[in-house]
Amino acid sequence: MVARVAVIGAGSSGLVCIKVCVDEGLQPVCFESSDDIGGLWRFKETPEPERANIYRSLVVNTSKEMMCFSDYPMPPNYPNYMHNSQLLQYYRLYAEHFDLLRHIHFKTTVRSVTQRADFSESGQWDVVTVNRDGEEERHVFDAVLVCSGHYTHPALPLTDFPGYQTFSGHCLHSWEYKDADACRGKRVVVVGIGNSAGDIAVELSRFTEKTFLSTRQGAWVIGRMASNGFPLDMTAITRFNNILMQRLPKSLTNWAAERSLNKQFNHRLYGLQPRHRPFDKWPLINDDLPGRILQGALVMKPNLRGFRGSGVEFEDGSVEENIDSVVFCTGYKGTFPFLPAALTNGPNGEFTLYKRVFPPSLSKPTLAIMGLLQARGPIMPIVEMQARWAVRVFTGFCRLPTEEKMLEVFESDRKSNMKSCPCPRQAALEVDYISYLDFMAEKVGVRPNLLTLLLTDPVLWIKVLFGPVTPYQFRLTGPGRWTGSRQAILTQWDRVVQPFTTRAVPEPDSRPTSLYPLWLLLFGGTVVVAGFLSLQDGDQILGQCRTLLRDSWFTKITGATFGLV
Ligand SMILES: Cc1cc2nc3c(=O)[nH]c(=O)nc-3n(C[C@H](O)[C@H](O)[C@H](O)COP(=O)(O)OP(=O)(O)OC[C@H]3O[C@@H](n4cnc5c(N)ncnc54)[C@H](O)[C@@H]3O)c2cc1C
Numbered sequence: 061m062v063a064r065v066a067v068i069g070a071g072s073s074g075l076v077c078i079k080v081c082v083d084e085g086l087q088p089v090c091f092e093s094s095d096d097i098g099g100l101w102r103f104k105e106t107p108e109p110e111r112a113n114i115y116r117s118l119v120v121n122t123s124k125e126m127m128c129f130s131d132y133p134m135p136p137n138y139p140n141y142m143h144n145s146q147l148l149q150y151y152r153l154y155a156e157h158f159d160l161l162r163h164i165h166f167k168t169t170v171r172s173v174t175q176r177a178d179f180s181e182s183g184q185w186d187v188v189t190v191n192r193d194g195e196e197e198r199h200v201f202d203a204v205l206v207c208s209g210h211y212t213h214p215a216l217p218l219t220d221f222p223g224y225q226t227f228s229g230h231c232l233h234s235w236e237y238k239d240a241d242a243c244r245g246k247r248v249v250v251v252g253i254g255n256s257a258g259d260i261a262v263e264l265s266r267f268t269e270k271t272f273l274s275t276r277q278g279a280w281v282i283g284r285m286a287s288n289g290f291p292l293d294m295t296a297i298t299r300f301n302n303i304l305m306q307r308l309p310k311s312l313t314n315w316a317a318e319r320s321l322n323k324q325f326n327h328r329l330y331g332l333q334p335r336h337r338p339f340d341k342w343p344l345i346n347d348d349l350p351g352r353i354l355q356g357a358l359v360m361k362p363n364l365r366g367f368r369g370s371g372v373e374f375e376d377g378s379v380e381e382n383i384d385s386v387v388f389c390t391g392y393k394g395t396f397p398f399l400p401a402a403l404t405n406g407p408n409g410e411f412t413l414y415k416r417v418f419p420p421s422l423s424k425p426t427l428a429i430m431g432l433l434q435a436r437g438p439i440m441p442i443v444e445m446q447a448r449w450a451v452r453v454f455t456g457f458c459r460l461p462t463e464e465k466m467l468e469v470f471e472s473d474r475k476s477n478m479k480s481c482p483c484p485r486q487a488a489l490e491v492d493y494i495s496y497l498d499f500m501a502e503k504v505g506v507r508p509n510l511l512t513l514l515l516t517d518p519v520l521w522i523k524v525l526f527g528p529v530t531p532y533q534f535r536l537t538g539p540g541r542w543t544g545s546r547q548a549i550l551t552q553w554d555r556v557v558q559p560f561t562t563r564a565v566p567e568p569d570s571r572p573t574s575l576y577p578l579w580l581l582l583f584g585g586t587v588v589v590a591g592f593l594s595l596q597d598g599d600q601i602l603g604q605c606r607t608l609l610r611d612s613w614f615t616k617i618t619g620a621t622f623g624l625v
């Protein structure tokens with residue numbers, strides 16, 4: 061029986077891990093090297109080594125109802141996409157509400173985590189920490205949850221670019237970038253096409269003489285706003301969409317997505333068109349990028365080739381002279397310096413993890429890694445579910461397969477990702493948002509059962525199937541059930557609307573109703589189709605109808621219209 065759990069780090073992941081341990085009757089001891097909670101989301105004026113650092117203007121790219129913890133909705137008045145400082149505020153409220161701070165040892169850095177001599181029997185770990193006075197301390201723990209983050213060590217590929225030693229401008233990584241102050245009136249190149257590259261290029265383009273955005277790949281760009289101004293992720297991440305996406309031909313969904321993305325602006329014309337198709341990779345989330353290109357303040361460029369004195373050369377042979385700064389938004393190396401190297405260095409230099417959580421080689425599954433993955437959705441609810449699963453593995457309620465089986469699953473997950481993402485290291489990190497959450501929820505015993513819901517609570521069933529997969533769905537039943545979860549789901553759109561109600565607009569006198577019966581008919585039809593589709597496993601009588609329906613053109617066409625328009 062596991063009793064004491066070391067939680068390394070008190071960012072968003074560490075906080076929820078402490079909470080989950082307490083819920084399961086374990087005793088968490090959290091070590092945090094800084095003097096405060098929040099990790100990445102606590103903006104620092106000077107970048108701190110070995111820690112994640114963000115830029116001043118960073119706004120989240122996942123909406124509040126999707127990214128909150130499952131039993132603690134965000135305050136209704138919070139904007140749907142908030143500034144980093146407000147997210148930190150939410151974590152402070154969360155920590156206070158569940159009384160988490162008393163488990164945290166601040167200014168205490170974990171130096172090493174090693175298996176004890178009797179590990180194969182006890183599963184215990186030796187943890188060495190250095191406290192605020194520089195004193196080393198040794199502890200024994202029954203289990204370890206690693207929440208140290210992985211945006212800590214910038215990858216700066218300078219040596220790939222000839223001439224960098226003699227470049228007269230300044231090279232920096234997005235990890236060090238705070239704001240545009242130092243670049244006012246200058247000529248700047250931003251390298252990369254991740255979310256940070258997009259944000260930083262847009263911000264710089266408002267203050268510099270000219271900003272160039274250099275990318276090899278290009279990207280599909282999408283705003284935070286879906287139709288009618290609702291949060292994109294809340295309309296995209298639904299179980300119904302997921303079911304359709306798994307059944308429709310990928311070429312069709314990609315074609316429809318390309319059409320709709322190019323309707324916003326023509327990606328080829330704007331120099332952004334990537335080689336990959338929209339569903340191969342989650343698009344770049346940015347509300348302002350096309351507008352800055354339209355205004356000529358931001359200029360698209362191909363991949364960087366090298367440096368020439370004060371100039372920068374691109375792969376098409378063009379040279380931009382008098383460049384003052386180059387900002388590399390080239391990502392991070394995920395490193396865990398305190399863990400045994402044998403654990404973290406897989407065959408391709410990656411961290412081999414069963415379902416992105418457990419190192420398969422351990423004879424006792426008493427160590428879990430949190431949040432080391434890429435998903436098309438918010439990370440926080442994923443980490444919460446990882447923690448709930450990990451803790452139940454620690455306590456013996458859930459079992460893991462054999463080492464061989466776990467490695468097999470790792471490789472087959474990777475292989476299926478390779479179809480859309482050709483880099484093996486990257487492919488190992490990718491998970492499908494809903495399927496991954498459901499997999500873990502199934503293990504924990506908290507996956508919502510659509511058939512039971514349809515029969516017992518049809519109103520909720522509609523919300524769970526057609527509505528956004530908000531984290532509350534995983535608190536409806538099973539261990540850790542939260543009585544407020546049903547109400548939280550029923551009121552989720554109210555909390556979306558709340559921040560907009562700052563200027564009351566009177567209702568129009570009369571509404572055109574002529575098309576109403578037609579919509580009702582269509583909706584009714586779709587509900588019936590969805591009912592069949594949602595009964596995914598089990599029912600054999602319906603299985604037949606399902607197969608028929610799945611192959612029929614009616615379903616495919618309804619799918620294309622519903623999932624993608
Ligand atoms: C620019 C940027 C924007 C992002 N935006 C979003 C978003 O909008 N939505 C989303 O879902 N995700 C986003 N992410 C992903 C984000 O990283 C995760 O969602 C999550 O917040 C990370 O939290 P964490 O607790 O795992 O790591 P961190 O926030 O990095 O926290 C790790 C903590 O561990 C501590 N620590 C590290 N090493 C040690 C040690 N050896 N001993 C003791 N303590 C240690 C650190 O001091 C830190 O407090 C973004 C990431 C980046 C880089």
Ligand SMILES: *[C@@H]1O[C@H](CO)[C@@H](O)[C@H](O)[C@H]1NC(C)=O
Pocket residue numbers: 121122254255256342343345434435436437438
């Ligand atoms: C949000 O931004 C972070 C940092 O760039 C990225 O890792 C994550 O995938 C983004 N999330 C979504 C849903 O695009």
